[in-house]
Amino acid sequence: MSSFLQFEYSEEQLMLQEMVRKYLAAECNIEQVRDVLEGRKSYATELWSGLAEMGCLGAAISEEEGGSGFGYVELCIIAEELGRVLAPVPSVSSLYLFAEIIKDHGSVEQRAALLSPLCQGKLIGSLAHLELDTNGRGKSIQATCDGGKLSGSKDLVADGSLADRLLVLARDEAGESLYLVNARQKGVSAEDMASIDPTRRVARIRFADVPAELVGQRGSGASIVEDAIEHAAIFNACEQIGGAERALELACEYASERMAFGRPIGSFQAVKQLLADMYAELAIGKANCRYATWALDSSNGDIKPAAARAQLSAAKAFGLCSQDNIQVHGGTGFMWDSDPHLFYRRARQLGSSLAPKSHWENLLVTNIGLPETHSSGPAHDESKDDQAFRMAARDWLKDNAPWHLKERIEQSSVGALDLGEDKIAAAKGWQKKKFEAGWACLHWPKEFGGRAASPAQRIIWHQEEGAFAKLGNLFHNGQTMGAPTLMDYASEDRKAEMLPKIASGELVGCQLFSEPAAGSDLAGLRTRAERDGDVWTINGQKIWTSYGTDADWGILIARSDFDVAKHKGLTAFLVDMHADGIETLPIRQMNEQSGFAEVYFTDLKISDDRRLGDVGEGWKVALTMLSHERLAIGLEMPTGFEELLDYCKSLETDSGPALQNPHIVANLAGFETRATGLHNFMLGSMAQFAKGILPGPENSIVKLAAGRMMQEIAGFAMDIQEEAGVLAGADEHSYAGRFQGMWLRAPATRIEGGSDQILRNIIAERVLGMPPDLRADKDIAFRDIATAAAS
Incomplete structure (x- = not known):
C-alpha cells in the first residue's frame, strides 16, 4: 500500500507519454480509423511501423531480445495513448498477449526468432484459444495436436487474419497445451468474423493437420493462457481508459460549442449531470488502472483482483463515456460520418475482447481483498x-x-x-x-x-x-x-x-454553515453579523449542524455586509457553543436518530479577536474548510461494502452459498470495483496533499459516488434478505437491522455537504470547464436579491 501511495510517473515516463501522444496526434487521425472501418485497409500499417521505430512495440521486452527494455508502466502508458486515438492496430493480440507469452514461456530459440521481428513491426502474433458452440458460447477445447500436427478450429481470434504466428491452445496426451503455429503455411485458413468494431478484427481460423511447436510445459497451456489474459487485462484496461478520456473530452468540447436556446448546451444542468457522471466513472476506472499498473510493475501479489478490477471499472467507464458522448452530441452523434460511434464500438469490443464480464466478476470475488483488510503482519510492500x-x-x-x-x-x-x-x-x-x-x-x-x-x-x-x-x-x-x-x-x-x-476530545467542534434558506446555495447566508467596535452581534439560525448539541466550539460564517455581492459580504468567526445567546435543538431524522441540530443565535456577542480571516473573507475561510473536508470524507466516508461482503460470506441462498450465486457475485464485484476505486483515488489525493496541494473540486466524486453507493448497497442487501428485508430490529437475524439503518440514513448522506446534483455541477463547471449556470444574483447587492418567487 505505501508503495502505491508513492506511485507516480517518473519524469522519463511523462516524456514518453508526451512523445507518444504527439506522434499519435500527428500520425493517427480519425480518417485512418475510418480507412480500416470501411475496409480500405486491414490495419494502420504505417502507424504500426512508426510505433516500432519509436520502440513502443518492444516497451516491455528486454534490449537483449530486441526490445526497448522499458517496463510494464511504459507499456501501460503506450496502451492508454493508443486508446485515446482508437488506433487501428493489433495491440491486444500482438503486444498484450502474444509477445508476453513468448517472452515468459517461449524457448530460447522461440524468443530469438520471434521477439525481435515483433518489436520491429515485421511480425504480428495472436492467441487462438476460444471455441464457440452453436449458441455462440465458449465450449471445451476440441482442437488437438498429435505427433506435432495440429487440427481443429478457433473462433474470435483477435487480428487472426493479420497474424503471422499463432499461439493455439489444443488438447494432447498431457491435457491442454499451447502450440506455436505459422499462420501463413498451407493448411491454415482464416476468415474474418463480422463484429461490432471492424477496426479491431476477429477471425475464425481452421487448422488442417499443420506442424505445431510446443510452447511452455506440456499440459500447462490453460494456466499459461489464464495468466496471460489476466496480465493483458491491465494493458487492455489502460487502453480503455484512454478511449474513455478522449470520449469525455469530445463531449465537453461539443457541449461548450453547441448552442441551443441562445447559450452553450454545456450550461444546462441536464448536460452537466451527464458529463459529471462520465468524469466520476472515468476517475474511478483510472484509479483502479493506476493501482493495477503498480501491482504488475512491482510484482505485487494482488495482481489477480487488481487486473479484474481494472478491466471491470475501465470497461464501465469507457462504456458510459462512449454512450453518453453520443447522447451529448444528440442526433449528430448517431451519424455515420460523426466520430462518437467509433468510440462506442471500440468500448464494447475492448470490454469483451479477453474474457466475458462474468469471468472478471468471479475472479474478483474469489480473490477479493478490501483496502481496509489487514493480516497478522505488515504488508510486504511497506517501508x-x-x-x-x-x-x-x-x-x-x-x-x-x-x-x-x-x-x-x-x-x-x-x-x-x-x-x-x-x-x-x-x-x-x-x-x-x-x-x-x-x-x-x-x-x-x-x-x-x-x-x-x-x-x-x-x-x-x-x-x-x-x-x-x-x-x-x-x-x-x-x-x-x-x-x-x-x-x-x-x-x-x-x-x-x-x-x-x-x-x-475535550472540545467537540462543529461547522455552522447551512441555513434553512442557504444549503446548496451556501453563499446565500442570512445570519447577520453586526460590528460595534471590537464586538460583533450575531442573530440568525443555522441548521443541519452535525453534533451541534454536543459541540463546544464551531466555525461560523455570517453576513457582515448586505450591500455587496453575496460571496463578498461574509465573515468567519470562532464560536463558543456554550455562550449566552446560543440555543441548540436536536433534529429528529427519518432514521430516528438526532445527529443534526438547529442552532439559534439571539444577540450573541463575539469579540473581534475571535474573527477568522479578514472582514469580508468568510467565503475564503469556508472554501478552506471545505477543501479539508474533501480529504477527510475520502478516507472515512463509509460505503457499506465491507458490511455487505461480511454478510454474504456466511449467507446461504436457495441455490447454495451467496458467493457462488451469479447475481450476488455480479453485484458484489460491481460494488467492490467502485469502493476500491474510490480508495485508490483518495490515495492519490493524499499523496498530493502530502506535497502541500490541497484537494480540489475533483474530490467531489468521492462523496458523489460513495453516498449513492451506500444507498444501493443497503437496498441490495435488503433485497437478498427477501421478506426479512423489512425487519429493522437489532435482535433480528437479518444482520441485526444494520442494512435497514444504513438505508434510512443514506438519503441524508447524499444531501449533506452538497447534494448529488450540486456536486455534479461543481465537477462539470470547475473540473470540466462547462459554462456556469445563469445566476440572477450575480454581482448585485445581497439585500437586493429576491427571497421568494413572484406569485
Missing part, C-alpha cells in the same frame, strides 16, 4: 518505517482498545452508534487515551500536537484501529475540518489554547 509504525500501533491497540465495546460498535449501522452506555463518554474516553499515548490526530503538524504522519501511516492507523474508529465520529468535524482551518487562520495563542483540547 521498514511503516512496518514498525504498524506493529507499534497494533501492539498498543491490543492492550488499550475498548474491546468490550467492539461487538456493539460493529453491529451499529451508519449514523447510529448504539453502545448500551453513554456513547459520548465512551467516545471521549477513547479519544483521550489515544491522545495521551500519541495516537490522536496523527496527520497534524508536530507543533500542534500531531506526528506529521505520512499519508501511508495515516491509512495504516485507520486500518489498525478498525471498528473503534467509529468512536471518533463525534470529533470528525472538529479534528479533520475545523482544526486545520484554525491552523490556517487563528492566532498563535488561540491555537496553543484550543488545539490540544480538540485533539484530546
Whole structure:
C-alpha cells in the first residue's frame, strides 16, 4: 500500500507519454480509423511501423531480445495513448498477449526468432484459444495436436487474419497445451468474423493437420493462457481508459460549442449531470488502472483482483463515456460520418475482447481483498518505517482498545452508534487515551500536537484501529475540518489554547454553515453579523449542524455586509457553543436518530479577536474548510461494502452459498470495483496533499459516488434478505437491522455537504470547464436579491 501511495510517473515516463501522444496526434487521425472501418485497409500499417521505430512495440521486452527494455508502466502508458486515438492496430493480440507469452514461456530459440521481428513491426502474433458452440458460447477445447500436427478450429481470434504466428491452445496426451503455429503455411485458413468494431478484427481460423511447436510445459497451456489474459487485462484496461478520456473530452468540447436556446448546451444542468457522471466513472476506472499498473510493475501479489478490477471499472467507464458522448452530441452523434460511434464500438469490443464480464466478476470475488483488510503482519510492500509504525500501533491497540465495546460498535449501522452506555463518554474516553499515548490526530503538524504522519501511516492507523474508529465520529468535524482551518487562520495563542483540547476530545467542534434558506446555495447566508467596535452581534439560525448539541466550539460564517455581492459580504468567526445567546435543538431524522441540530443565535456577542480571516473573507475561510473536508470524507466516508461482503460470506441462498450465486457475485464485484476505486483515488489525493496541494473540486466524486453507493448497497442487501428485508430490529437475524439503518440514513448522506446534483455541477463547471449556470444574483447587492418567487 505505501508503495502505491508513492506511485507516480517518473519524469522519463511523462516524456514518453508526451512523445507518444504527439506522434499519435500527428500520425493517427480519425480518417485512418475510418480507412480500416470501411475496409480500405486491414490495419494502420504505417502507424504500426512508426510505433516500432519509436520502440513502443518492444516497451516491455528486454534490449537483449530486441526490445526497448522499458517496463510494464511504459507499456501501460503506450496502451492508454493508443486508446485515446482508437488506433487501428493489433495491440491486444500482438503486444498484450502474444509477445508476453513468448517472452515468459517461449524457448530460447522461440524468443530469438520471434521477439525481435515483433518489436520491429515485421511480425504480428495472436492467441487462438476460444471455441464457440452453436449458441455462440465458449465450449471445451476440441482442437488437438498429435505427433506435432495440429487440427481443429478457433473462433474470435483477435487480428487472426493479420497474424503471422499463432499461439493455439489444443488438447494432447498431457491435457491442454499451447502450440506455436505459422499462420501463413498451407493448411491454415482464416476468415474474418463480422463484429461490432471492424477496426479491431476477429477471425475464425481452421487448422488442417499443420506442424505445431510446443510452447511452455506440456499440459500447462490453460494456466499459461489464464495468466496471460489476466496480465493483458491491465494493458487492455489502460487502453480503455484512454478511449474513455478522449470520449469525455469530445463531449465537453461539443457541449461548450453547441448552442441551443441562445447559450452553450454545456450550461444546462441536464448536460452537466451527464458529463459529471462520465468524469466520476472515468476517475474511478483510472484509479483502479493506476493501482493495477503498480501491482504488475512491482510484482505485487494482488495482481489477480487488481487486473479484474481494472478491466471491470475501465470497461464501465469507457462504456458510459462512449454512450453518453453520443447522447451529448444528440442526433449528430448517431451519424455515420460523426466520430462518437467509433468510440462506442471500440468500448464494447475492448470490454469483451479477453474474457466475458462474468469471468472478471468471479475472479474478483474469489480473490477479493478490501483496502481496509489487514493480516497478522505488515504488508510486504511497506517501508521498514511503516512496518514498525504498524506493529507499534497494533501492539498498543491490543492492550488499550475498548474491546468490550467492539461487538456493539460493529453491529451499529451508519449514523447510529448504539453502545448500551453513554456513547459520548465512551467516545471521549477513547479519544483521550489515544491522545495521551500519541495516537490522536496523527496527520497534524508536530507543533500542534500531531506526528506529521505520512499519508501511508495515516491509512495504516485507520486500518489498525478498525471498528473503534467509529468512536471518533463525534470529533470528525472538529479534528479533520475545523482544526486545520484554525491552523490556517487563528492566532498563535488561540491555537496553543484550543488545539490540544480538540485533539484530546475535550472540545467537540462543529461547522455552522447551512441555513434553512442557504444549503446548496451556501453563499446565500442570512445570519447577520453586526460590528460595534471590537464586538460583533450575531442573530440568525443555522441548521443541519452535525453534533451541534454536543459541540463546544464551531466555525461560523455570517453576513457582515448586505450591500455587496453575496460571496463578498461574509465573515468567519470562532464560536463558543456554550455562550449566552446560543440555543441548540436536536433534529429528529427519518432514521430516528438526532445527529443534526438547529442552532439559534439571539444577540450573541463575539469579540473581534475571535474573527477568522479578514472582514469580508468568510467565503475564503469556508472554501478552506471545505477543501479539508474533501480529504477527510475520502478516507472515512463509509460505503457499506465491507458490511455487505461480511454478510454474504456466511449467507446461504436457495441455490447454495451467496458467493457462488451469479447475481450476488455480479453485484458484489460491481460494488467492490467502485469502493476500491474510490480508495485508490483518495490515495492519490493524499499523496498530493502530502506535497502541500490541497484537494480540489475533483474530490467531489468521492462523496458523489460513495453516498449513492451506500444507498444501493443497503437496498441490495435488503433485497437478498427477501421478506426479512423489512425487519429493522437489532435482535433480528437479518444482520441485526444494520442494512435497514444504513438505508434510512443514506438519503441524508447524499444531501449533506452538497447534494448529488450540486456536486455534479461543481465537477462539470470547475473540473470540466462547462459554462456556469445563469445566476440572477450575480454581482448585485445581497439585500437586493429576491427571497421568494413572484406569485
